[in-house]
Amino acid sequence: MDTLKTKEKLVSQSKRKKELIEVLNFSNKALSIKSFAFNFNNQVNKEFENLYSFLKIDNSISKLFNAEKINTTEDKAALHWKIRDPDSHLYRDLFVKYNAFRKQLLNRPIKNIVILGIGGSYEGPNLLINSLKELNNLKFNHIFITGSDNQEFKEKITGLNQKETVFILSSKSMKSLEVINNFKLAKRWLSLKIKSSKAIENFYGITSNIQEAKKIGIAENNIINLGEEIGGRYSIWSEISLTSILESKKNFSSFLNGGHQADLLMKSDNSYKKTIKKLAYIELWNSNFLNINNRVVLSYLWKLRTLPRYFQQLEMESLGKKANSQSIFSKTSQTIYGGFGPRAQHSFFQMLHQGTSKTSIDFIIEKDVSESNKLPKIQALTQNKLFNIPPKKTLVQNHKINSNVSSNLYMLEKLTPYNLGFLISSWEHKTFICSQLLQINPFDQFGVEQGKLKTSKKFS
Numbered sequence: 001m002d003t004l005k006t007k008e009k010l011v012s013q014s015k016r017k018k019e020l021i022e023v024l025n026f027s028n029k030a031l032s033i034k035s036f037a038f039n040f041n042n043q044v045n046k047e048f049e050n051l052y053s054f055l056k057i058d059n060s061i062s063k064l065f066n067a068e069k070i071n072t073t074e075d076k077a078a079l080h081w082k083i084r085d086p087d088s089h090l091y092r093d094l095f096v097k098y099n100a101f102r103k104q105l106l107n108r109p110i111k112n113i114v115i116l117g118i119g120g121s122y123e124g125p126n127l128l129i130n131s132l133k134e135l136n137n138l139k140f141n142h143i144f145i146t147g148s149d150n151q152e153f154k155e156k157i158t159g160l161n162q163k164e165t166v167f168i169l170s171s172k173s174m175k176s177l178e179v180i181n182n183f184k185l186a187k188r189w190l191s192l193k194i195k196s197s198k199a200i201e202n203f204y205g206i207t208s209n210i211q212e213a214k215k216i217g218i219a220e221n222n223i224i225n226l227g228e229e230i231g232g233r234y235s236i237w238s239e240i241s242l243t244s245i246l247e248s249k250k251n252f253s254s255f256l257n258g259g260h261q262a263d264l265l266m267k268s269d270n271s272y273k274k275t276i277k278k279l280a281y282i283e284l285w286n287s288n289f290l291n292i293n294n295r296v297v298l299s300y301l302w303k304l305r306t307l308p309r310y311f312q313q314l315e316m317e318s319l320g321k322k323a324n325s326q327s328i329f330s331k332t333s334q335t336i337y338g339g340f341g342p343r344a345q346h347s348f349f350q351m352l353h354q355g356t357s358k359t360s361i362d363f364i365i366e367k368d369v370s371e372s373n374k375l376p377k378i379q380a381l382t383q384n385k386l387f388n389i390p391p392k393k394t395l396v397q398n399h400k401i402n403s404n405v406s407s408n409l410y411m412l413e414k415l416t417p418y419n420l421g422f423l424i425s426s427w428e429h430k431t432f433i434c435s436q437l438l439q440i441n442p443f444d445q446f447g448v449e450q451g452k453l454k455t456s457k458k459f460s
Helices: 003-014 042-054 058-064 090-106 120-132 152-157 177-189 194-202 210-216 232-237 239-247 249-266 271-289 306-318 347-355 375-388 417-438 448-460
Strands: 020-027 029-039 110-116 141-145 166-171 203-207 224-225 292-301 337-342 361-366 407-412
Touching: 003 029, 003 042, 003 203, 020 271, 020 361, 029 271, 029 417, 042 058, 042 271, 042 417, 058 249, 058 417, 090 239, 090 249, 110 120, 110 239, 120 141, 120 166, 120 232, 120 239, 120 306, 120 417, 152 177, 152 417, 166 177, 166 194, 166 239, 166 375, 177 194, 177 203, 177 306, 194 203, 203 210, 203 239, 210 224, 224 239, 232 239, 232 249, 239 249, 249 271, 249 361, 249 417, 271 417, 292 306, 306 337, 306 361, 337 417, 347 375, 361 375, 375 407
Parallel strands: 110 141, 110 166, 166 203, 203 224, 292 337, 292 361, 361 407
Antiparallel strands: 020 029, 029 407
């Protein structure tokens, strides 16, 4: 295959007169997706399909699900998907660890769980606590401390009782500076009321580096092993989210099952897989051929208000790599930002409606909402239509808005743990296909590691 000719054909299609096309309209019992994109016609789709076949991406998907070493730069498999497979030993091991952890906590008068983590060790568990918790039946008070400024620790710990509080250090390497810094603060805080010899019982570590956890002083019985092949930004399914299982084992199991269902669909050639492929095609089409380098992710569900931030890390850390010189694509990750939709409408929507930035949009809403809570859904659907279709009436210059904006509308049938798992797993699949089209590794993060290394030298 002559990939240069493929690129020339795509460039030619991108220069045609602008036309907003409905690219896909998918629906199943968990999720509906509708997408619009500029000039993404059958010819564009055909060229992407040819490239997909030429790069043997179906083989890459098989390697992923066969637990082969798809993370080539680190010589590892990527096994996050295996934790959500009920037939997997990783799935069973997760709940064995949960039962042991739960038993330890229930034998003590613990009311507060403070999670010391950053990146995937924070975004995933925080999202699940916000979205899966049952407000009237909370078993623990969950506090997340994630930064390097000591003031955050002081503010969030105020009012807690040392004897009712445990700390979980969530870190794959157990060397994250923010986590270690907050660990030192926590030890000092506990020592105000508890003897040092007893205070160690109030610390747990979730890590792939058991020796380092022991070295810094965490008791061996309180160390929970995290598989080395579980990437931080993919760890939401894993032991990193033990606090969510504590609140509702049923909800977390359902979350895993939703993710697993997306995996099963991905393994077969059906409408779901074609949808995920097209979502990836649209993303690279926008950034590489239409110069749409930004994408805003907007959740109109309060419980999923941090989901845009979660997807931001998933995509930008996975795809934020140098372009492969062998690839026809010169741009890798889009710049992704976003937040809670109703709030965003009163902050940066002015830029979207009348500014000059080229941005595509992902809307996330719920179909099944009560009559008394229909405003967020109305807002999202109205905004999506406004971005897609210009108003019929000609407005004066100052009132004209940007229309014909590329968008994806994700509509959960209902906000349930199962459907959330299905959505997040689907987003992972889209990101993986993007990475294979780009011919980059989505599972390493050497840029982040370099930043940690340089900071560590100066801090020590």
